[in-house]
Every structure is written in structure tokens, then in C-alpha cells.
Amino acid sequence: MQINQFKIEIFIPKEFVEQLGDKLSEANVGKIGNYDHCMSINEVKGYWRPLKGAEPHEGNIGELCKGEECKIEMRCKREYVENALKIIRKVHPYEEPVINVIPILNELFE
Known part of the structure; x- marks a missing residue:
């Protein structure tokens, strides 16, 4: 069965959450069903170190950086x-945005 x-x-x-969600x-x-704009948002702390050749949005090359971010989770049909x-x-x-696409297996058990 295809997912x-x-x-x-x-x-x-955080300042990009609303624009991206829209x-x-x-x-x-x-x-989801008869609802749209369904998303979960959690504030998280991110860590990164820009390496030589990077063009960071925040931080400096070679320095460990940390900052407040939001994790957005939304459902999506395969075709989208x-x-x-x-x-x-x-x-x-x-x-280099962190984007994870994770299969939802619920339909395999319905």
C-alpha cells in the first residue's frame, strides 16, 4: 500500500512562522478533513556552527551559535x-533549512 x-x-x-503557514x-x-491551516508550533532552541563557505542568516563562520526557533508541523498529501x-x-x-518529511502510517491501520 502506498503512503x-x-x-x-x-x-x-519565529518571525517567519505566520508567512510560511499562510x-x-x-x-x-x-x-485535515473540513479544516485547513492546521499546524502545530513549538518554540525550540537551535544550535549550529557555520563552516567556511557558508552564508549564515545568523551567526559567524566558525563560531557555535544558538537561537530561538519554532518547529512547525503540518500534514500534507503526497501530491502536494x-x-x-x-x-x-x-x-x-x-x-540550509531543516525540513523533515515523515510518512504517516495511520491509513495502514484503518
Whole structure:
């Protein structure tokens, strides 16, 4: 059986959460039944060290950095995943955004 639902998990600065959520909702991400704009947001602390050749949004080359971010989680049908990834990369300010696409197995057990 093919997996048709995925969770997209994104780590992003707080000031970009609303814009990204709106753009993804316009692309049918975060739609569950008769509801749209469904997303979970958690504040997290992120750590990173930009290496030589990086162009960091925040921080300096070679220095360990930390900052407040938000983790956004939204459901997405298979046919919208590719477009969702394009939208995330367009809106996201980081050179290398952390994006996880995770299969949802619920339908295998229904």
C-alpha cells in the first residue's frame, strides 16, 4: 500500500512562522478533513556552527551559535509535498533549512 499522507516538520525563526503557514495553507498543506491551516508550533532552541563557505542568516563562520526557533508541523498529501518543499525553500531565510518529511502510517491501520 502506498503512503498518501506525510508530516512536514520545519525549523524556522519565529518571525517567519505566520508567512510560511499562510503560503503552505494556500498550497493545500495543513488540510485535515473540513479544516485547513492546521499546524502545530513549538518554540525550540537551535544550535549550529557555520563552516567556511557558508552564508549564515545568523551567526559567524566558525563560531557555535544558538537561537530561538519554532518547529512547525503540518500534514500534507503526497501530491502536494514537492510544491510544499519549493514554498518552504522560497520563504525560509536559512541557506540550509531543516525540513523533515515523515510518512504517516495511520491509513495502514484503518
